[in-house]
Amino acid sequence: MPALNIWSGLRINLAIAENSLMQQVVADYLNENLRLQTKQLTYGDGTSGSHRLKTNLATFVNDYFHPVKEVAANQIIISTGVGGSIDQISWGLCNEGDGILVGKPVYSGFIQGMEKPQENEWLWFLIDCRANAAPVSFGDINPFSVEALQCYERELVDFNQRNPGVQIRALLLANPHNPLGKCYPREVLIEYLKFCECHDIHLIIDEIYAMSIFKTSSNQDATEFHSILSIDIDRFANPLRVHVLYGMSKDFSSNGLRLGIVISRNPDLIAAMSTITVFSWPSAPADLAWCIMLEDRTFLKYYISEHQKRLGQGYEFLAGILDNFGIDYVRGSNAGFFIWADFSFALEKPTDGGDPGLEEDMKLDERIIKCGVHLAAGFGYLAEKPGWFRITFSQPRPLLLLGIAKMMKLLKGVDIHIDLADTNIVDPQKNIPADSTYSSLRSSPEPICTRKYSV
Ligand SMILES: Cc1ncc(COP(=O)(O)O)c(C=O)c1O
Numbered sequence: 001m002p003a004l005n006i007w008s009g010l011r012i013n014l015a016i017a018e019n020s021l022m023q024q025v026v027a028d029y030l031n032e033n034l035r036l037q038t039k040q041l042t043y044g045d046g047t048s049g050s051h052r053l054k055t056n057l058a059t060f061v062n063d064y065f066h067p068v069k070e071v072a073a074n075q076i077i078i079s080t081g082v083g084g085s086i087d088q089i090s091w092g093l094c095n096e097g098d099g100i101l102v103g104k105p106v107y108s109g110f111i112q113g114m115e116k117p118q119e120n121e122w123l124w125f126l127i128d129c130r131a132n133a134a135p136v137s138f139g140d141i142n143p144f145s146v147e148a149l150q151c152y153e154r155e156l157v158d159f160n161q162r163n164p165g166v167q168i169r170a171l172l173l174a175n176p177h178n179p180l181g182k183c184y185p186r187e188v189l190i191e192y193l194k195f196c197e198c199h200d201i202h203l204i205i206d207e208i209y210a211m212s213i214f215k216t217s218s219n220q221d222a223t224e225f226h227s228i229l230s231i232d233i234d235r236f237a238n239p240l241r242v243h244v245l246y247g248m249s250k251d252f253s254s255n256g257l258r259l260g261i262v263i264s265r266n267p268d269l270i271a272a273m274s275t276i277t278v279f280s281w282p283s284a285p286a287d288l289a290w291c292i293m294l295e296d297r298t299f300l301k302y303y304i305s306e307h308q309k310r311l312g313q314g315y316e317f318l319a320g321i322l323d324n325f326g327i328d329y330v331r332g333s334n335a336g337f338f339i340w341a342d343f344s345f346a347l348e349k350p351t352d353g354g355d356p357g358l359e360e361d362m363k364l365d366e367r368i369i370k371c372g373v374h375l376a377a378g379f380g381y382l383a384e385k386p387g388w389f390r391i392t393f394s395q396p397r398p399l400l401l402l403g404i405a406k407m408m409k410l411l412k413g414v415d416i417h418i419d420l421a422d423t424n425i426v427d428p429q430k431n432i433p434a435d436s437t438y439s440s441l442r443s444s445p446e447p448i449c450t451r452k453y454s455v
Pocket residue numbers: 017080081082083084107109174178206208247248249255258259260
């Protein structure tokens with residue numbers, strides 16, 4: 001398989017979770033309001049972010065996450081993105097070779113790098129750190145149900161038996177879920193707390209999509225987002241073992257600013273992580289950028305409601321296209337930037353689901369890449385069934401259409417004419433130097449193309 005460069009501008013990238021629907025709003029706001037002072041040219045308040053940002057984040061979380069116990073600035077460690085925060089926290093909680101439970105399909109960043117030490121044995125490494133991800137299969141069990149905890153329990157026992165000398169230290173969840181785009185019910189979150197308490201392990205909840213929630217006509221009954229902080233944790237678990245991750249990349253449409261946080265009431269963990277923050281010292285201008293957005297309550301309110309509105313429109317747009325082409329997908333999602341869709345009809349050798357079909361997934365992924373489109377293939381998420389792909393809907397609409405058109409031609413033999421004349425979109429495969437992010441399109445708050453396309 002050819003080496004995959006996900007950053008390449010020569011593909012239509014519908015794999016990466018960036019929100020181009022709001023980037024221009026953020027860029028304009030920062031261009032008008034961000035003024036560097038000499039403080040941003042100093043080492044500032046130290047390696048884990050400014051006091052000002054920690055205070056602002058505590059206020060933001062207290063206002064928007066409805067915590068039962070108020071979050072304080074000294075319970076926050078800031079780093080260069082949630083990827084880095086995961087690294088820090090697993091370093092803080094695990095010894096070399098310990099395990100962290102993650103449920104399938106799992107956000108690909110929770111597992112990174114893959115090695116095959118022996119035939120039939122795959123080891124998944126949690127982001128560059130000392131811990132191993134211990135992936136959990138659910139089969140036909142709904143991953144958002146209480147029953148799913150039995151699967152975690154099975155893996156916990158197995159992992160501890162299989163690996164003498166090390167043990168499962170934590171369970172790591174993304175709520176809202178990536179790639180499924182759904183939220184865990186409140187009562188299920190309570191069961192997660194009890195489960196972790198019962199097994200003496202930590203619960204790490206990645207809430208990076210907390211404000212990336214939307215309503216559409218098709219998801220009226222979807223489970224609403226509840227932060228773990230909005231539950232009275234002390235009633236169900238040791239609060240020293242419950243930690244939240246959050247960041248700027250998704251809810252603030254600013255992947256490039258690279259800011260992530262850990263929120264924990266555990267002073268020992270905060271102290272331990274503080275010893276390595278020198279490796280993920282946030283940049284002061286980025287720190288200031290988040291500060292000014294959080295301090296401007298009027299902007300914040302407008303921004304979040306607009307962000308949610310545009311995500312809802314983006315979701316409906318892509319869901320409508322998939323419906324039109326008869327492509328199945330996970331219904332009723334209400335969070336995130338993507339839809340988890342079933343392309344198994346295009347597998348060369350469909351499998352019955354008993355076999356993860358990794359090779360088949362890779363082959364289909366390669367075909368789609370060759371036609372100039374990059375989707376996030378299920379194998380990177382440890383999907384339990386072959387043929388599932390994550391498609392980002394928060395890309396500019398003409399780009400999304402162009403990507404879908406290329407795929408439908410490839411996979412269904414359908415010709416779709418897309419008129420790009422009125423847009424600044426260029427087909428990246430025509431070798432015209434292309435801005436891979438098409439930032440020029442992002443100034444339009446309104447959809448540039450509507451769903452008027454002909455098949
Ligand atoms: C669930 C989840 N956590 C963490 C990250 C990484 O965030 P950051 O850009 O802050 O490293 C992502 C990015 O896709 C994500 O989906």
